[in-house]
Amino acid sequence: MLRCAKNYGFIIAVSATIAVTVIICVCAATCSAATLDFETTFCFVCYRAPENSISAGSLSGTVSSYGGAGYILNHDGDYYVTVSCYYSQNDAETVCANLKRKELDCSVLVVTTEKYRLTNGYAKRNSKLYEGNLNTLNSLSRLAYDCANGLDTGEFSQGKANEVISAIRSGLSGLSAANTDNCFTDILKRLDTECDDRQGGFIYSKDMRYIQIAIADVIINAELS
Numbered sequence: 001m002l003r004c005a006k007n008y009g010f011i012i013a014v015s016a017t018i019a020v021t022v023i024i025c026v027c028a029a030t031c032s033a034a035t036l037d038f039e040t041t042f043c044f045v046c047y048r049a050p051e052n053s054i055s056a057g058s059l060s061g062t063v064s065s066y067g068g069a070g071y072i073l074n075h076d077g078d079y080y081v082t083v084s085c086y087y088s089q090n091d092a093e094t095v096c097a098n099l100k101r102k103e104l105d106c107s108v109l110v111v112t113t114e115k116y117r118l119t120n121g122y123a124k125r126n127s128k129l130y131e132g133n134l135n136t137l138n139s140l141s142r143l144a145y146d147c148a149n150g151l152d153t154g155e156f157s158q159g160k161a162n163e164v165i166s167a168i169r170s171g172l173s174g175l176s177a178a179n180t181d182n183c184f185t186d187i188l189k190r191l192d193t194e195c196d197d198r199q200g201g202f203i204y205s206k207d208m209r210y211i212q213i214a215i216a217d218v219i220i221n222a223e224l225s
Helices: 008-026 053-065 089-101 121-125 127-153 158-178 185-199 205-220
Strands: 035-048 072-075 078-086 107-117
Touching: 035 089, 035 127, 035 205, 053 072, 053 078, 072 107, 072 205, 078 089, 078 127, 078 205, 089 107, 107 205, 121 127, 127 158, 127 205, 158 185, 158 205, 185 205
Parallel strands: none
Antiparallel strands: 035 078, 035 107, 072 078
């Protein structure tokens, strides 16, 4: 895949304190607006499942077997089996073109978040907390992305990959402490389980991409209530 950024040690150290910093900041204010503004873009190299979640599950195993993430993303009612995810459309198109030369008929799905509807009064009162959640999750997703690239290039050892997953779990734990009974509570537990499932054995780049895209999925499909 694409080459990752430098200064990994700094990124890992910072990520472990991201959630705590966000929690301190977001608890300082509330907002009564009906929407929350949070803009970020994800560019998925993926396959669109031809029928439903069952066919997507079958395709997921195939994608994973040749090194892709295999995460099933539901977007606008359609299922996509993801290979990888980037933050630049040009990067995604480059990888997609390389895969097509290997006769893998994938495509690029670009998803940009803009406004989230706050569905009730509780969500409005907690809008700053929710904005902090999305910012923190976005940072953790990018951390997983950097690690996946580092594993692909050989710049990351297994020990470093384990450190990254631990840092991501630390960030999720910090968020969980601030979201004990809201729309993020169960989602954060699920993400931690995804990380735990991939930390026990040998960590491949596809494992980190799976974690990255699982977090991106939460950001894209967040329903703030």
